[in-house]
Amino acid sequence: MPRKTRGFTITEVLVTVALLGLFTGLTLTALGPLNGRYRRRQAAELVAAGAARARLLARDSGRCFHLEVYQDDTPVSTGSPGNRLRLSRRATADCETPATEADLQLVETVPMPESTTVRVEPGAAAVWRPNGRLHGEDMNKTPAKLRVTSGGEDLSILLAVHGPVCVRDELSSEACP
Numbered sequence: 340m341p342r343k344t345r346g347f348t349i350t351e352v353l354v355t356v357a358l359l360g361l362f363t364g365l366t367l368t369a370l371g372p373l374n375g376r377y378r379r380r381q382a383a384e385l386v387a388a389g390a391a392r393a394r395l396l397a398r399d400s401g402r403c404f405h406l407e408v409y410q411d412d413t414p415v416s417t418g419s420p421g422n423r424l425r426l427s428r429r430a431t432a433d434c435e436t437p438a439t440e441a442d443l444q445l446v447e448t449v450p451m452p453e454s455t456t457v458r459v460e461p462g463a464a465a466v467w468r469p470n471g472r473l474h475g476e477d478m479n480k481t482p483a484k485l486r487v488t489s490g491g492e493d494l495s496i497l498l499a500v501h502g503p504v505c506v507r508d509e510l511s512s513e514a515c516p
Contacts, residue, residue, distance in 0.1 A: 375490035397467035403434040406465035420456035
């Protein structure tokens with residue numbers, strides 16, 4: 340009598356493992372751009388939330404709040420990229436005189452996701468007065484603009500004149516909806 344065997348042969352198992360490896364590799368390469376887009380969107384949402392928080396804290400506390408870009412623990416100049424945001428407040432309610440490091444008290448630090456940078460565009464600074472308005476908006480009505488970069492692509496965060504903070508894919512757009 341012939342004996343019945345159960346199970347799979349070693350060849351069938353190896354072919355199955357090879358196909359699973361192939362499909363996994365194809366999936367990972369197809370999802371690579373989506374991962375960069377997700378990191379960029381996540382960083383933009385962190386920046387927008389930090390800006391909205393700075394505006395609220397300025398109104399609630401009656402102090403000036405600054406949103407600055409840092410590379411690790413070093414402040415960077417306007418237009419230079421960094422990997423974290425620093426939210427700090429002035430020790431006094433005076434917003435007119437230029438702030439020094441000694442005048443600013445750290446409120447929170449917001450790190451950016453891996454391989455993502457943020458920078459403040461030249462123009463209006465991300466400094467809020469005690470009334471919740473941007474420091475330079477009364478003079479030139481220009482929104483402050485931050486830019487998040489990941490994988491060579493950018494997102495803009497506009498800090499609009501009358502309060503809204505919005506994330507824009509179009510880099511040339513100057514207004515929040």
